[in-house]
Amino acid sequence: MLKIENLTMKFGGVVACSSFNAEVKRGQIVGLIGPNGAGKTTVFNVITGVYKPTEGQITFSPREGEQHRLVGLKPDRIAQLGICRTFQNIRLFGQLSVLDNIFIGNHLRLRSNVFSSVLRLPGYTAEEREIYEKSMYLLEKIGLQDFRNEKASSLPYGMQRRLEMARALATNPKLLLLDEPAAGMNPQETNELIGFIQEIKEEFDLTIFLIEHHMEVIMEISEKIYVLDHGVLIAEGSPGEVQRNEKVIEAYLGVG
């Protein structure tokens, strides 16, 4: 579904990621781990078009027999193709309501033009009703239906994380990128999160690529793991293989 080939990203003198290769297969949950500053978020930023890589190719195949080269595309185009993400430092539409945040996630699939939205023509209102119902469903799924009229920025941290995921789901992604979804969560919340990720994967037929610091999360749900250190891929394989890998142990327990 997603193939990253020979990806290099330099910021001036800083090489955030160098000659990185990875593949995410349809229906998999794939993990990306590594110490702080290893270049994990940079990989996500390049996939989603926030940065144009210095070198390398990324191909995305939302359906069998359909291939898109992502390098050079704008973030909104990539989202329309079916890749959506969450952010490590939550980026909600803070002044807007919880419901509106999810509502906006649907905007990219809207077919009506702006005039039919202002005139509230039947085509638009039918679409809006659908969006509203879908948004309410997603709100219930993350248990925030009672908070739908609150400002997004007023929610506690854990809820904001869930809201960000629901907003990403509203875009109907095929591939979901999660950047440290368990950051700042306690063990119980983390457990719930694991269940939640597996649940949405089944229900929405997703493929998931996930960055995580919590080892227990990544080890439990990933089928395959890539390990980055200083922008270099130092290991890849099943959770068991990666856990036994000496370079990985060194990167995590050593100086870094």
Added chain:
Amino acid sequence: MRDKRRTDLIALAALVCTVVVLLLANRYLDDYKIRIINLSGIYVTLGLSMNLINGFTGLFSLGHAGFMAVGAYTVALLTMPIPMKEMNFFFQPIVPWLANVEVGFLPALLAAGLISAFLGVLIGAPVLRLRDDYLAIATLGFAEIIRVVFTNTQSLTNGALGLKGIPNYTNTWWSWGVAFFTIWFVSFLIRGSYGKAFMAIREDEVAAEAMGINLFKHKVLSFAFASFFAGIAGGLLASLLGTIDPNMFRITLTFNILLIVVLGGLGRIAGTVVAAVIVTVMMEALRFLDESINLGFIQLKGIPGMRMVVFSIILILVVLLRKEGLFTRLKGRESSYAEN
């Protein structure tokens, strides 16, 4: 959903009240007061137009005087009777394709809006594609350029001489009819998916783009609507005053509108409407500041521009006392750095 219904009811009640007030005003008030009522309506349209772009979409445009000038000249040249044109253009004859045109007020207003929107897209597109930080400067420059161009295109605008004898079509029904149309348009726009997308862009561009919102397309759309309404308001003003010249459309005009938007609250519709009326009335009420004041025992010489000073101070106070401030509400600057 229920909230929306309540807002609709309040809006309807406000509409009915306005109609009643206008009926009574037209009957009992003198011309001077009617003119203030007209100006209030026009400023409502202008305030909402600027709030759409500066308040709801989080861009910063200072081009309103320019778009108003475009609208004003469009309406003036399209509605002015043919003999009147000949009298105005004694210095140099008007361009032939305009010499024999005279259309009704409504088509002229629409033309004013459309031409203004077209120009808005023309200057907005390059800036909005690259760095919208520069939109304020680009639009400010545009407004000044329009003024200079209109001063020098003698056979099109009659240059610095201006235009006199523009038919006075604008009455309270026109000015407030357009105001209510604008209120309706902006409210429904904001309530719908596109308006929410505008606000998403204001809140966080990186996130909005990651959610599949085409930033350029939506910014241009918002800017085009804002220019459209500014053009129409300019047309109403021209037809209200009957006389226009390029120097009416200076930066101070934009500044008045900015004051309305800031007083009324960025991204607030009802607040803008109220602020528009208050600022218009105050602008007249404080006129004495610019004139000489006779306190009986002492004669204070008037200081022209004193009104503007008072307004500037009000603007500064509002910005300082509102915790969120003018610029932070517009856009979190840090959001353009996509570290995470």
